[in-house]
Every structure is written in C-alpha cells, then in structure tokens.
Amino acid sequence: MGYRDDRDAIAMQLADLERENARLREALDAAEGRAREAQEHRHEQRRSGAHKACVMCGGTLLPVAIFAGHDTRQPLPLSMSTLRFTSPAGGFTHAAPVHSLACSSCGFIHNFIDIRPGPLP
Numbered sequence: 001m002g003y004r005d006d007r008d009a010i011a012m013q014l015a016d017l018e019r020e021n022a023r024l025r026e027a028l029d030a031a032e033g034r035a036r037e038a039q040e041h042r043h044e045q046r047r048s049g050a051h052k053a054c055v056m057c058g059g060t061l062l063p064v065a066i067f068a069g070h071d072t073r074q075p076l077p078l079s080m081s082t083l084r085f086t087s088p089a090g091g092f093t094h095a096a097p098v099h100s101l102a103c104s105s106c107g108f109i110h111n112f113i114d115i116r117p118g119p120l121p
Helices: 006-048
Strands: 061-064 079-081 095-103 109-113
Antiparallel strands (some): 079 095, 095 109
16 A cells, blocks of 8 residues: 555554554443442442351351450440441430351451341341
C-alpha cells in the first residue's frame, strides 16, 4: 500500500492505535466490573457465613457461656458498653451482652457483641 507522504502513514497508524486503545479500555472496564462483582460476592459469602465457621481453621462453632466473678453460684454475665453504637430501634443502648462461640476443632473462642434485638441467629 503506497502512501503519499509520511503524514498519511502516521494518521493511519494513529487511527489504528486509537481503535486499539478504545478496545482495551472496554476490556479493562469489563474486567474491573467482573472483579468488583467477584469481590462483592466474596464479601457477601463471608458476611453470610459469619458465626458459622471458625476463621482460624474453618471448624464448626458452638455457643459457649463466659462469665465473670468468683462466685460459681451467681456468675456475672459479661457485657460491653455500646454507647458509641446506635440501637437499631433508634437511640442508644447502654450495654450489650458479649456472646461467645468456640471452635469444636481448634478451641479458638470468638467473642462478639450483638446489638440487634431478639435471639441469636
């Protein structure tokens, strides 16, 4: 293919590069969208699997009770101040109980507070 001068050759090369750049941008946008969806899916899986599997070994979690105090006949249930957390019903709560789950495989104890009203999931 003959060119009249170098300007035509550069213009054609520039047009090819611009088309390739547009194609690559579309591919990059598609890849970023797939990565975002995969991250959201992983996050949702982790969130839905919370309190079901141990984060250390993946074992089964069982509820355990942890108490404070020296008198075994009248133990004090642990609670944590939740003044910085808002209550789902509105306003502030003063304290929430500390719930604990122990792994049946490795024995790791997972402590958390649950400020949602109602029974544990």
